Amino acid sequence: MAGAGEKRGLSVTTEAGVGLDRDGGVLRIGLDRPERRNALDAAAVRRIVGALEDAATDDALRVVVIESRGPDFCSGADWVASNTAGGARPRPGSVQRRTALQAHRLIQLITEVQLPVVAVVRGHAAGLGFQLALAADFTVAAESSRFWEPFLTRGFSPDSGATWLLPRLVGIARAKELMLLGRRLSGAQAAEWGLIYRAVPDAELDSAVAVLVETLGQAATVAVGLTKRLVNRGLELGLTEAMQDEAFALELTSRTADFREGLVAFRERRPPDFSGR
Structure with a gap:
């Protein structure tokens, strides 16, 4: 099923796999690489970071929505792209240098921008995609969606704020279960655990988000x-x-x-x- 972003024609304004759509006081950031399950490469992250930096000083904005096109929200960082750019693996040390300016900067901005940020999750939210949902002020997910921290199952450690966000939301024991054992949660389970704001039946996702965005858009x-x-x-x-x-x-x-x-x-x-x- 296509996401709400597709209905609004986000592809018309898409660059680097990210669409920006301004609707009055609402900024919609649409992840638009469905063929890669909306994995975020460096260019996509830079575009979202730039949009959030602009939003932080835009007095006309009242709400930011992060949504997606295609069956999945975000499968995480695009490690395939980052390790094959230019035909060679990056030199040692590049990850720790770049991450602070890319994925980590993105998560920080979501938590720091003085606007409510709503994430709309259908399908998979994995790795960086999971952290986008955790950092947002209100994440509304389809009950059938899936949240997953795949890092250790792939042989590397978590990033993008996972080790900070998860223990504060669900406690140390459950955070370790998610990160060390790689347990996957449905949207309904994520809501039960207190990881996200709300999970709704899949067919009701767009209408539930619309009500929430309208409420936030009319707030002080x-x-x-x-x-x-x-x-x-x-x-x-x-x-x-x-x-x-x-x-x-x-x-x-x-x-x-x-x-x-x-x-x-x-x-x-x-x-x-x-x-x-």
Whole structure:
């Protein structure tokens, strides 16, 4: 089954196997290499990184959606391409130099951009694809989708934040089960474990995502973005430092147009009409 991105004609704006589609305040990033199960090579990662960097400073944006075309979300990094470019294997040391600027930068941006990021998963989400789903603020998956960390079954260690994200989401024991034993989870199981926001019947995936994106697109965007930052930073801070950050964010959000609209709407007993500013 084709993904939501195909319906919106992401292929028209596709470069390096990644389509960018702007729909009002929603930026849709579409993985568009179905023949490679949407594996991400260096050029694809650079395009997504560039899109997220631009989104971080775009005051008109309110939501970012990462979706895919074809039966799978993302089968991970394209190691075949990275090890055959130019007809020779990269020299020793190239992986640790490049990863920081490619896959690792991508995961960091998803967690740092002060916009809600929604990932839409159907089919397989493996390796880097799994981490994209973990890093997103809201991942909605088809119940039949599959999440897998294939690293050790291929003879190398995890990257793209797997060893940081998984223990924080499901604890050390289950994180080791996923990474060391290579257990595969269905979308339904991933939701039960608390790895993702929600799993829905396959036929309901697009409609469930549409409702979520509409809700986020109508929210108080500045407050949403700063709350996301507080939660993510708070994992590494003590209570005192976390509350200092809260005070800083409260100062900013209390000066927004959305804060004023929220007060007026409360007084008038009506739903707020937030502008995202």
